[in-house]
Amino acid sequence: MAAELDRKSLTIAVDAMSGDKGFAEAIEGCSLAIEQGLQARLLLVGREDDLQSATSHKNLAGHPVDIVHADGIVAMDEKPARALRRCRDSSMWAAINSVKQGQTAGVVSCGNTGALMAMARLQLRMIEGVHRPAVSALWPTVNGHAVVLDVGANVEVDAEQLVEFAIMGEAYFRALTGKDRPAVGLLNVGEEDLKGNTLIRNAATILREADPEMNFIGFVEGNDISGGGIDVVVTDGFTGNIALKTAEGTARMIGAWVKEALTANLMAKAGAALMMPSLKSLRTKMDPSSVNGAPLLGLGGLVVKSHGGAEANGIASALLRTESLAAHPFLDEIASTLTKVRERAESVQVEDETSSVAAE
Amino acid sequence: MAAELDRKSLTIAVDAMSGDKGFAEAIEGCSLAIEQGLQARLLLVGREDDLQSATSHKNLAGHPVDIVHADGIVAMDEKPARALRRCRDSSMWAAINSVKQGQTAGVVSCGNTGALMAMARLQLRMIEGVHRPAVSALWPTVNGHAVVLDVGANVEVDAEQLVEFAIMGEAYFRALTGKDRPAVGLLNVGEEDLKGNTLIRNAATILREADPEMNFIGFVEGNDISGGGIDVVVTDGFTGNIALKTAEGTARMIGAWVKEALTANLMAKAGAALMMPSLKSLRTKMDPSSVNGAPLLGLGGLVVKSHGGAEANGIASALLRTESLAAHPFLDEIASTLTKVRERAESVQVEDETSSVAAE
Numbered sequence: 001m002a003a004e005l006d007r008k009s010l011t012i013a014v015d016a017m018s019g020d021k022g023f024a025e026a027i028e029g030c031s032l033a034i035e036q037g038l039q040a041r042l043l044l045v046g047r048e049d050d051l052q053s054a055t056s057h058k059n060l061a062g063h064p065v066d067i068v069h070a071d072g073i074v075a076m077d078e079k080p081a082r083a084l085r086r087c088r089d090s091s092m093w094a095a096i097n098s099v100k101q102g103q104t105a106g107v108v109s110c111g112n113t114g115a116l117m118a119m120a121r122l123q124l125r126m127i128e129g130v131h132r133p134a135v136s137a138l139w140p141t142v143n144g145h146a147v148v149l150d151v152g153a154n155v156e157v158d159a160e161q162l163v164e165f166a167i168m169g170e171a172y173f174r175a176l177t178g179k180d181r182p183a184v185g186l187l188n189v190g191e192e193d194l195k196g197n198t199l200i201r202n203a204a205t206i207l208r209e210a211d212p213e214m215n216f217i218g219f220v221e222g223n224d225i226s227g228g229g230i231d232v233v234v235t236d237g238f239t240g241n242i243a244l245k246t247a248e249g250t251a252r253m254i255g256a257w258v259k260e261a262l263t264a265n266l267m268a269k270a271g272a273a274l275m276m277p278s279l280k281s282l283r284t285k286m287d288p289s290s291v292n293g294a295p296l297l298g299l300g301g302l303v304v305k306s307h308g309g310a311e312a313n314g315i316a317s318a319l320l321r322t323e324s325l326a327a328h329p330f331l332d333e334i335a336s337t338l339t340k341v342r343e344r345a346e347s348v349q350v351e352d353e354t355s356s357v358a359a360e
Numbered sequence: 361m362a363a364e365l366d367r368k369s370l371t372i373a374v375d376a377m378s379g380d381k382g383f384a385e386a387i388e389g390c391s392l393a394i395e396q397g398l399q400a401r402l403l404l405v406g407r408e409d410d411l412q413s414a415t416s417h418k419n420l421a422g423h424p425v426d427i428v429h430a431d432g433i434v435a436m437d438e439k440p441a442r443a444l445r446r447c448r449d450s451s452m453w454a455a456i457n458s459v460k461q462g463q464t465a466g467v468v469s470c471g472n473t474g475a476l477m478a479m480a481r482l483q484l485r486m487i488e489g490v491h492r493p494a495v496s497a498l499w500p501t502v503n504g505h506a507v508v509l510d511v512g513a514n515v516e517v518d519a520e521q522l523v524e525f526a527i528m529g530e531a532y533f534r535a536l537t538g539k540d541r542p543a544v545g546l547l548n549v550g551e552e553d554l555k556g557n558t559l560i561r562n563a564a565t566i567l568r569e570a571d572p573e574m575n576f577i578g579f580v581e582g583n584d585i586s587g588g589g590i591d592v593v594v595t596d597g598f599t600g601n602i603a604l605k606t607a608e609g610t611a612r613m614i615g616a617w618v619k620e621a622l623t624a625n626l627m628a629k630a631g632a633a634l635m636m637p638s639l640k641s642l643r644t645k646m647d648p649s650s651v652n653g654a655p656l657l658g659l660g661g662l663v664v665k666s667h668g669g670a671e672a673n674g675i676a677s678a679l680l681r682t683e684s685l686a687a688h689p690f691l692d693e694i695a696s697t698l699t700k701v702r703e704r705a706e707s708v709q710v711e712d713e714t715s716s717v718a719a720e
Contacts, residue, residue: 155556156557187602226610226612238557239599239602241549241581242602242603243582246585249582249583249587251610254615257642258642261635267638268634271632274628275631277624277628278620278622282617
């Protein structure tokens with residue numbers, strides 16, 4: 001594996017105008033990231049008048065920061081096709097362009113996902129042979145995090161795309177954690193080889209036979225995602241999106257129940273006061289901002305999507321993740337593994353007929 | 361709507377031998393259900409020698425209880441097709457047969473789901489026009505419960521099946537809660553009409569145009585399931601199974617974190633002691649046994665599947681739910697609504713081409 005790059009030699013672009021919270025939050029996020037150890041140079045992209053204040057901001061004042069002016073802002077509800085035509089003067093377009101020009105090693109944006117994906121595809125192209133970018137989620141588990149993909153970009157997929165997701169997710173997890181052979185599983189309705197539909201069984205066959213270097217553990221179920229035994233969970237964008245939002249809804253509901261229990265009466269409040277430190281660590285574990293920032297995988301450059309409503313701490317997480325990824329040759333790894341697996345997959349026998357086997 | 365039946369006039373069959381915990385747990389579950397208000401007569405099906413003890417058991421002694429002997433037991437890992445051929449002497453077969461013969465109004469089994477479904481289809485047949493039974497889950501929400509279906513029986517579905525699930529789920533929820541017009545939603549990757557795939561958009565069109573009596577609210581997302589605004593969430597068995605298990609995994613992980621916070625140190629333990637009553641109510645909310653017991657919907661008779669590992673309190677929940685459902689004419693409601701909607705659906709225009717629109 002190639003060595004990591006020196007982080008100080010990198011520049012990260014920040015689309016500072018997109019997102020629900022505006023440029024002030026983006027600047028605050030940059031400041032927080034520096035406080036938390038970010039070493040890369042920053043390129044803030046947006047309205048010069050708004051961003052000038054950043055240069056005198058506490059942590060940014062002593063850090064290498066450049067500003068590139070861009071007048072336009074892509075609205076959060078802009079249609080991707082329209083954004084492509086009408087928003088070439090936007091901070092989003094210019095920030096992605098800095099990656100294309102080799103001026104920056106990656107970009108973070110809190111903007112409209114569809115527009116970001118469309119602009120990134122047009123400017124950075126896809127890695128050869130990848131159909132469409134995949135969106136991944138960093139998913140809390142009992143002992144760390146798993147990467148789950150796709151979580152929304154690809155509603156209908158074929159077996160080859162699931163194989164692509166597996167390869168991209170594996171490289172992404174390796175870049176994030178340094179783990180050499182992450183455990184990769186295919187999300188299904190049962191663990192037995194016969195479960196699920198033809199699509200998913202064919203993807204399993206291809207991964208098993210054409211990518212022997214991968215630590216592919218076969219089918220996994222919904223409850224395994226947070227179980228801690230799998231590093232990369234592969235699924236189509238329909239199922240992945242619903243699983244992710246279902247988990248978020250469940251966490252929110254239980255969080256509300258816990259809060260209710262902690263504040264139900266005076267005794268409970270007194271009890272909660274005593275447990276303050278351990279509750280704080282619970283709150284940290286349940287805080288979604290720590291997992292904010294996911295690369296759009298499959299693009300020919302590094303584009304990290306931050307949640308539209310992310311606050312400074314979420315933006316800081318996304319920036320630090322982007323810096324780690326930019327320092328790692330994971331995009332090259334993806335391209336070379338894809339080529340290798342695709343060649344070998346040509347001789348793999350898969351099922352022709354479509355058939356399905358139920359969960360029970 | 362037809363009036364409910366007098367519960368004392370009903371008999372419920374209990375497949376007392378299937379399930380991981382054996383007949384003693386089933387008897388304990390019956391006892392607990394009687395303590396909690398069950399009025400129906402019970403028909404315990406299984407080995408007479410084992411079940412005789414039930415007649416002298418505390419709550420069962422004063423309750424109308426019959427025993428029907430059946431020698432065989434369907435193993436939890438028995439293949440459905442093999443169970444159909446080889447296990448005609450089993451408690452499961454005999455318990456379902458009591459429904460077929462009109463001797464009981466419904467059956468509860470903790471047994472092997474595949475075998476239960478196969479035996480029930482063969483003996484009770486499907487409601488006219490229903491493809492396959494659907495398995496539903498009772499899902500905790502911020503303000504009660506939602507019904508989610510299918511959660512595993514039908515890995516691949518067509519638009520007509522999603523419409524069936526909606527109609528069956530609506531009638532089931534109405535029978536459970538008395539709510540006249542439950543809110544029904546179709547699980548998708550976004551709320552806009554254009555999201556998702558052709559299958560799901562066609563199901564929405566049919567529901568909107570052919571079932572104007574239904575309170576169909578359109579597309580809902582994963583986080584809406586526990587949000588409290590929807591009563592019936594309709595999805596295919598692949599997505600539903602994964603969503604359900606993902607939610608279970610998330611709840612288990614957060615439960616472990618909460619426990620950790622409550623026992624982290626002496627101060628936390630002292631705090632937890634003070635909050636005991638409110639923690640107890642939290643534990644009740646998170647206890648899966650209260651939602652145990654789901655009817656296999658679409659069959660020509662009432663068959664309620666209890667979790668294989670259910671303990672007495674879970675079995676009691678399933679029994680009480682079966683009694684409520686047996687008292688309610690919901691199977692007739694399903695049949696008549698299906699007929700009506702199917703006639704009207706013939707003139708509904710749906711999309712021919714397949715196409716999909718992503719989440720973002």
